[in-house]
């Protein structure tokens with residue numbers, strides 16, 4: 001029997017039971033040993049019957065006096081077990097476990113763990129956990145010590161899992177091979193893998209659980225560390241063409257801006273310009289809050305790339321946004337001799353492009369031959385954590401272009417270390433100085449009408465200069481319900497506020513229509529735009545100073561923040577109202593979350609709160625983001641990641657059997 005043997009090799013696991021294990025994704029011996037308890041129950045404090053009755057629950061040792069099984073009127077089997085010790089006696093009641101009559105030995109000692117139930121003043125003890133007392137408590141499996149509790153499935157309880165794992169215990173050292181040598185373990189103060197597997201299932205003390213978990217976390221982090229360090233090694237081999245920075249031109253451009261750059265903008269810019277002037281390709285993440293001015297930073301890098309005689313590509317997530325960027329960049333570069341081209345239709349070819357900026361969506365990377373003088377790629381509003389584009393680009397370009405990724409919402413540091421570990425990161429936390437902080441209010445459902453009245457009044461008071469967004473979420477991914485909400489809201493607002501010009505927009509409309517609506521809205525043909533989250537990413541309409549987010553409880557905070565970033569984009573005071581749906585408005589959790597959001601303007605804080613509360617899978621979507629499903633490690637444990645990266649680096653340089661190591665790590 002080895003680690004890859006099927007679990008049917010274990011005594012007492014036949015096809016039927018094996019199919020239950022499969023429900024827990026347990027197929028092999030190794031899968032079973034790697035099925036980690038999610039908690040422990042401490043049953044080590046053993047009470048007398050008298051103490052047990054006083055406490056109402058706990059573990060006690062007692063001698064079996066009698067066992068009787070009978071049928072109730074409803075054909076249920078009831079077994080009463082009479083037990084005693086020096087301090088008293090008790091009757092225990094078991095349902096549908098008639099075999100107890102045969103297996104329990106009269107006069108023998110057993111451990112029990114139970115809870116007292118009071119019914120009509122009568123004390124009952126139902127279905128206590130039970131295990132025969134062994135000579136040595138360390139030999140107990142289910143009671144009298146720290147007991148592992150597992151995720152279970154129907155017909156497969158923690159008790160069965162524990163029993164089956166225990167059968168493997170004597171052989172764990174033979175079955176589990178530690179892929180890490182003792183030098184690494186000593187240096188990092190870690191248990192061996194077989195040891196930690198043994199202790200994670202059958203710990204004697206809490207400290208043993210902690211050290212076992214440390215080792216298992218390390219392995220999970222090591223897997224990520226290998227991925228990062230492999231990338232880093234690859235990158236070391238890559239070469240870009242250094243871009244000669246034109247300081248005079250750069251200053252001239254900065255002077256042409258209608259504002260001064262913030263300190264954070266300046267410092268990230270300095271780093272970026274320094275890096276693109278090197279032969280080592282830049283691979284940097286610009287991690288910035290919404291509206292912190294990432295675009296202009298990228299513009300200066302682009303300006304230098306083109307003036308040095310190369311081409312640059314700017315990738316936006318949608319055609320709407322690409323078009324908006326095209327307009328922005330034309331304006332930014334209007335006094336500079338620089339060609340900007342929009343490339344959002346697949347027919348258009350960019351093969352002959354040279355020495356210009358090309359703006360498009362991800363599609364251009366895949367549809368086109370890339371310009372041979374390409375030397376900078378900027379990815380804007382990166383949502384996913386993939387590094388696919390860069391990998392793909394490597395296959396298409398001779399030299400590696402410099403690479404700048406800009407985030408859509410700020411990403412907490414723990415996530416950037418894990419997902420962008422091989423990238424260098426610049427953060428822009430500061431907002432431009434002229435910005436007024438957006439006032440965000442948690443608004444209960446009952447105040448909803450007042451909220452709309454107020455907004456409409458404010459639009460009128462501003463002489464129809466100021467505008468408002470009303471946002472609906474995609475409910476359970478169903479575009480249809482969201483569209484319905486948008487249309488209903490449109491009708492009812494239109495009836496109520498006859499002076500208001502209201503438009504609606506949703507994902508079912510054609511891109512051309514959406515663009516038209518947005519342009520008309522920008523041109524003040526409408527005062528209020530009701531929309532699903534299609535407006536989420538990057539839209540920049542400065543006179544929209546108000547936003548209502550309906551069913552706000554359905555959004556993650558990072559997403560709410562991204563939405564909120566659509567307002568507060570000039571020097572006027574902006575207001576954001578987050579309104580939970582009617583059913584959710586009483587939920588204290590919802591209230592707490594939305595109030596946190598309302599009182600925290602920083603996207604970094606909001607994203608961190610979300611990550612702590614809901615976990616990375618919930619916030620970023622596990623599958624699409626490639627976030628690992630840690631069994632033991634915590635995503636916030638950056639110390640372990642750091643140690644693991646050091647080990648991975650060493651192993652990659654010295655050991656060529658990394659695949660073997662990966663295969664045998666706890667995972």
Ligand code: ADP
Pocket residue numbers: 259260261262265288289290291292293294295296432433434540569
């Ligand atoms: P994001 O970082 O979300 O992509 P943008 O780059 O779109 O933000 O910038 C948002 C707005 O702020 C734009 O209208 C831009 O012109 C403006 N802006 C950028 N930097 C500054 C600054 N330092 N001072 C004032 N306004 C700025």
Ligand code: MG
Pocket residue numbers: 294295380381538
């Ligand atoms: Mg942007």
